[in-house]
Amino acid sequence: MNVAVRTLCAFTAKTGDLDVRFTPAPTALEGQEGHAAVVARRGAGYQREISLSGQHGELRVRGRADGFDPDRGRLEEIKTHRGAGALARQPANHRALHWAQAMIYGWLLCERDGRAQIELALVYFDIGSRRETVFTRTLDAETLREHFVRCCEAYLAWARSEQEHRSARDAALAALRFPHGDFRTGQRPLAEAVFRVARAGRTLMAQAPTGIGKTIGTVFPLLRALPGQQIDRVFFLTAKTSGRALALDAVAALRRAEPALPLRALELVAREKACEHPDKACHGESCPLAQGFYDRLPEARAAALAVPVWDRAAVRALAQAHRVCPYYLGQELAHWADLVIGDYNHFLDPSAMLHALTQLHGWRVALLLDEAHNLVDRARLMHTGELDQIRMRGLRHTAPKALRKPLDKLERAWKALNASASDGGEDKPGATGETGATPGYRVLPALPDELMGALQQAATAVLDHLAEHPTTVDAGLQGFLFDALHLTKLAESFGPHSLCDLSRSRDGRTSVLCLRNVVPAPFLGPRWAAAHTATLFSATLQPPAFHRELLGLPERTAWIDVDSPFERSQLDIHIARDISTRWQHREASVAPIVARIGAQHAERPGNYLAFFSSFDYLDRVAAAFEAAHPEVPVWRQARRMSEAEQADFLARFVAGGRGVGFAVLGGAFSEGIDLPGDRLIGAFIATLGLPQVNPVNEQIRQRLDTLVSQDTGSGFDCAYLYPGLQKVVQAAGRVIRTPEDRGVVHLIDDRFGRAEVRALLPRWWFIPPTAPGGSADRPGPA
Secondary structure (H helix, E strand, O other): OEEEHHHHHHHHOOOOOOEOOOOOOOOHHHHHHHHHHHHHOOOOOOEEEEEEEEEEOOEEEEEEEEEEEOOOOEEEEEEEEOOOOOOOOOOHHHHHHHHHHHHHHHHHHHHHHOOOEEEEEEEEEEOOOOOEEEEEEEEEHHHHHHHHHHHHHHHHHHHHHHHHHHHHHHHHHHOOOOOOOOOOOOHHHHHHHHHHHHHHOOEEEEEOOOOOOHHHHHHHHHHHHHHHHOOOEEEEEEOOHHHHHHHHHHHHHHHHHOOOOOOOEEEOOOHHHHOOOOOOOOEOOOOOOOOOHHHHHHHHHHHHOOOOEEOHHHHHHHHHHHOOOHHHHHHHHOOOOOEEEEEOHHHHOOOOHHHHHHHHHOOOEEEEEOOHHHHHHHHHHHOOEEEEHHHHHHHHHHOOHHHHHHHHHHHHHHHHHHHHHHHHOOOOOOOOOOOOOOOOEEEEOOOOHHHHHHHHHHHHHHHHHHHHOOOOOOHHHHHHHHHHHHHHHHHOOOOOOEEEEEEEOOOOOOEEEEEEEOOOHHHHHHHHHOOOEEEEEEOOOOOHHHHHHHOOOOOOOEEEEOOOOOOHHHEEEEEEOOOOOOHHHHHHHHHHHHHHHHHHHHHOOOEEEEEEOOHHHHHHHHHHHHHHOOOOOEEEOOOOOOHHHHHHHHHOOOOOOOEEEEEEOOOOOOOOOOOOHHHOOEEEEOOOOOOOOOHHHHHHHHHHHHHOOOOOOOHHHHHHHHHHHHHHHHHHOOOOOOOOOOEEEEEEOHHHHOHHHHOOOOOOOOOOOOOOOOOOOOOOOO
């Protein structure tokens, strides 16, 4: 068994309160520079980054000590901090942890070199003042050995149980049976593909119809592959809460088939949803669940071993029983889970926890990415940052006096940029990359140097201020700081994959600066490389080249398009070729859409969903339908619905019911919901789902025209057509969920008849050829 010094000490030497108050800390780069600055001050014989290891029983401890001065016989543990007062406010358990690490390294060095004693030093380097504060202890080798043994024995008790669990887990997974007796049509080839790529250490894109059972069809084979490939963890990542629920359902199905299955599954929940005391700060002086957290954590962790699944409810119950914070208990349990179920950002975000743990522990991990058609947009958001001048101006009026000067400098630089944008003229051809211009919007050819310099200075000043005043909570300052740090970090990797734009107010006096990611591939490529295998699956991954190129998937990524388990006769497809839902035709489209919905409901009464491109369009058609057909129940999606309101909306779809639910395409009800049988018998989709034509999307289109390969498609295809049709197919997929379902889908727009559009629709849909003389329900030539 191997363990890093850092992990050993974190497990055995953390005591006292949980304290996650925001205290500005050096960045990773600043930390490296700080270490280098300290080392540069030492003598010529000073040794840095010393690899050390030692053995206790079957446990091998390894790590790198920061530095050793052989002339003085002093081993140094170097830590960087920000602000002269930071050390005075340092929690006692933080320094105790640092001493524990130094003592482990001290023993390993004494054992290696046969030393009877050694001087240990904690060197705290302030990256602002460049000053060192040094604390020293001289300890004999026997004292250090005893400390080493105590830590190892405490860790070994847990590690031995972990080793036993791993052996039992792998033996059980090697013999795991599919929980449903037999595979559905299409499930077996999907499962076989997932198993094969896991065995080969490759990446897979799997397109499989909605309702096929993709979750269990991917989780099961990957778990079967764990023992043979010595995979440590599986991360099931999804875009929505509903995806986490499906993964937990798959685990429950496996456990029903194998009640004693030794598999630890953890659900990661957002902090705001897990917090028991949202009115309190995360430290022992404020929150009772933070007070003594690390003292009670070992018992909570041990009790967790008796709980088969660590879902949200189970973690909360464990936390309540042991009086610890449920959110941070979940974070701790991520170290010990076999299957972690969470959001995309837990592995793909720039500061992703699961990726950090993978790197720290050297885990061999496998990824499952559910509803992967969402990944391009989500990854773009992860690597996009913006600053709002209005928000910054408000901050200037409330900020402490010491910050006024750097914030004033930032304001002057921003004013100069706004003036330059006005004078430089988005009225000139080519200012936005094409002839003609959009007032108030301008794409900058490069990051504005003067503004970015002022922003970095302001961020540094705020960092230093917050470091000196850690007990003063200023949400405005913290929010500005986080936005500024994110933007400046993104600026370090600015390139053709992103664009920098300025959106000015109507009077031109204020603006929003945005560094917008267009192609996430450069950021995601290293994350795929960090995993042994990854499977991205969805009902809508057409065309595969689009996702492969924009997501930076490896060249050898495999592809499978799974046959549908459904018969074409189960779903009637109608195309309204006589209706246009384009913006300029919407008023004229209301009456024929109402007539179509009314006729379909009269022909086959039941529950239907009608999807539209906007709330305004939805409300216009819904009001007209209610006036024309008062006998048919109607319910509407509203803006910013709560989870309870969404549940009420779905509760209207009862078996044997009738009525029409009006919803927005791409919203909460167009994917990730399951209404089998006659809870839903049809859908009307009155839009191609194309993103709005606006300056930003037009810039993305132009950028993609130059970045993507010819095989992937045009900039218009990538920016508009592919994302739009994905939403359409997802929404239509709500209708047929089981082999017994029968339903109808009306695609309402003449463009659905075009060949390039129909080529992106599912293969199993039957769209009859155009009838002689043409028909409103038949597509015509492009």
